[in-house]
Amino acid sequence: MTAKRGVLFDVDGTLVDTTYLHAVAWWEALRQHDEDVPMAQIHRAIGMGSDKLLDHLLGGDRDTSDDERMSTAHDVLYGAWWERLRPLPGAADLLRACADRGLAVVLASSAQGAELGKLRKVIDADDVITAATSSADAAESKPAPDILQAALDQSGVDPEHSVFVGDAVWDVKAAGKLGIPCIGLACGGTSADELAAAGAVETYPDPAALLAALDRSVIKKLLD
Template sequence: MDDDNRPAGVLFDIDGTLIDSTYLHTVSWWEAFRQADHDVPMARIHRAIGMGSDKLLDDLLGPDRDRDGDQKLRDGHDSLYAAYWERLRPLPGAADLLRACAARGLRVVLATSAAEHEVAALRAALRADDVISEIASSADARESKPAPDIVAAAVERAGLDAERTIFVGDSVWDVLAAGKLGIGCVGLTCGGTSRSELAGAGAVAVFDDPADLLANFAESPLAKLD
């Protein structure tokens, strides 16, 4: 497809951006670490949420650790987090924001570090499949965020014009991943990362949550994509 004919679009992270799950991941990793005799403070875990599990483990346990236990840690997290799936809830205005983007002719794409088996639960909680064009997950990336692989895969799968694409995320890892491709990232503080941290990482604008972004859509970077 010629770049001039590629549509504009909005990429959305899911965890902490559209679904209120950041702290559930934090608690699940904390318990998984405890079960493996790793005492990692929750505050440190929270700041690593948004990376893929490989980079999260490097950050929290060190790159020189014995990696033989990594899969057990991942399995422990997955099992603990799965207990919350039926109770996952969208953040305020999440589905309405996606539908507003689609109504303006913007292609709506999910770009997440979540594994495929988690994505189905997140989509069920979000209830916006009717306007989601494509999904890129950890299976589509060689490296996880803050590497740009997932963002690049989402742009390519949806056939987007990268120069008319915005990424919406809640972590500094989202901002950094988008920035490596020259794609602007709108930050949301609903995942627990402060406005100053998101702006300092390079976010082109920061809002409280999807409802706040929707209420201020006309003044946001998303409006300039039309």
């Protein structure tokens, strides 16, 4: 039996231009609860789940009684941008190009259900998406590999015949825990050097650049 081959994609910051909106929403949510954290620190934490993000930014030994309220404040502030979200260059075309080559296309997202629905509309490539995860599918958020494992389970893709595409150091670390090669895209604001240092096997500026190099990339090896 031939192993199912596929490409897993992070969504926020990888396919849809949301990273800085999340950073601003967290910055304001934290300020509402008297936590003044520099924006650059928040940006570097984007990609973690809210529980890990708050521990990372505020320390794990703090009073956590306001965590749920801060997370809710972030969701409300970020939600105000939903109708203005835009795909990153080449996002839908990249997904379709992978599907055209016979690869399963899987969204490995930890967004909540309604948010994921909006992100999928923004990408506008549902006709080629094999499976998509949401926050409900993972017990633990990145850099834990739970969401990637859920994406593999839902799609039936063989982990030994898969590649993950993400934009954050946390994406690269999560993929590494499952032994999956990770391509890093710098369109989420993390530099190519940082992504490579975390273990990304290749880096590109955005989905369009990966699309242009697709048949020279590590994704091509899935077809060999």
